[in-house]
Structure formats: C-alpha cells, structure tokens
Amino acid sequence: AGWHEYLCQVCWWRSIKAFAVVRMADSEQVAFAQKLKYSLDAIMDSYSNMLNSSRITGRDCAEREKLxxxxHAAGVVGETQTLLKMITELKLSVLTSNLEDLDTIVDKRNEEFARERCGNVEKVQRIKREVDLALDQLEAHYYSSVYR
Known part of the structure; x- marks a missing residue:
C-alpha cells in the first residue's frame, strides 16, 4: 500500500504541474516548474534520508538518529509549506485568469485523449489478430513437424 500511495501522490503532483504549465505565461512556467521540481525533489530526499536514518542501529547512534x-522532518515541513504557497499562487492565477480558456483547453485535451483511446483500441485489436494468426501458424507447423 505504501508504493501505491506514493505513486498516487506523484501523479497528483504531476497533474498540478501540468495544470500550472497550461495556465501560466512561458517565463512563469519555467520558474514555476523549477520551483516545483526543486520542492518535490527536496521532499523526496528528506523522506529517503529519514528512512535511511531510521535504519541506523545501536545505542550510540540513537541520539544521532533522533537529530x-x-x-529531515523539518526539511519536509519547510518544503511542504513552499508547495502550499505555490498552490495558493496557482489558485490565484486561475481565479484571475479567463476560465473559458481553461474550459477550451480541457475540452481539446479530452478530444485528444478520446482519439488516442480509439486508436489504441484499434492497435490492440490488430495486434491480437496478428498474434492469433502467428499462433495458428506455429501450431500448424508443430503438428506437421516430423520431430513432434
């Protein structure tokens, strides 16, 4: 369940990043993406360092482990606060921008995904037919083989 939760969080942050990129001007996009990447990297580093620190054993290391x-927990809190500030900026950007443009962008993306889905279904069906044909040929070759 831990990895699933981690992947859900990563997907959630990626969707925030994608949404932010759509809404902001080019120069703001780069700065926001860099801040977001730095914050996420710092949080992930802090979590991994916390996990590594918790693996230290022995009585001598207990105090060092606690420190x-x-x-690392303070780092996680600080970076989380930075992310919350960025989300607030993003919300303000959305509130002050034209929401009709956002609807248009979302509709276009939905249409693109629908087209891709149809194309993928056709590809999967074609691959299935090719695999079925190849298996039939392999089976016929096997049964007609003298080495069977």
Whole structure:
C-alpha cells in the first residue's frame, strides 16, 4: 500500500504541474516548474534520508538518529509549506485568469485523449489478430513437424 500511495501522490503532483504549465505565461512556467521540481525533489530526499536514518542501529547512534530525523522532518515541513504557497499562487492565477480558456483547453485535451483511446483500441485489436494468426501458424507447423 505504501508504493501505491506514493505513486498516487506523484501523479497528483504531476497533474498540478501540468495544470500550472497550461495556465501560466512561458517565463512563469519555467520558474514555476523549477520551483516545483526543486520542492518535490527536496521532499523526496528528506523522506529517503529519514528512512535511511531510521535504519541506523545501536545505542550510540540513537541520539544521532533522533537529530537526523528531526532535521529531515523539518526539511519536509519547510518544503511542504513552499508547495502550499505555490498552490495558493496557482489558485490565484486561475481565479484571475479567463476560465473559458481553461474550459477550451480541457475540452481539446479530452478530444485528444478520446482519439488516442480509439486508436489504441484499434492497435490492440490488430495486434491480437496478428498474434492469433502467428499462433495458428506455429501450431500448424508443430503438428506437421516430423520431430513432434
């Protein structure tokens, strides 16, 4: 369940990033994407460092482990606050921008996804037919073989 939750969080953050890229001007997009990437990388580094620190064993290391975990937890909190500020900026950007443009963009993306879905279904059906034909040929060759 831990990896599933992690993947859901990553997908959620990627969707925030994608939404932000659509809404902001080019120069703002680059700056926002860089800030977002830095914040997410810092949070992931802090979490992995917390996990690595928790693996330290021994009585001598207990105090050091406690200090490391506190430092990494503070890093997670700080970067999370940065992300919350970025989300607030994104919300303000959306509220002050033209929402009709956003609807148009979302509709276009939905149409693109629908076209891709139809194309993918056709590709899967074609591949299925090719595999069926290849298996039939292989089976016929096997049964007609003298080495059977």
């Amino acid at each position: 490391q975990l506190t430092a």
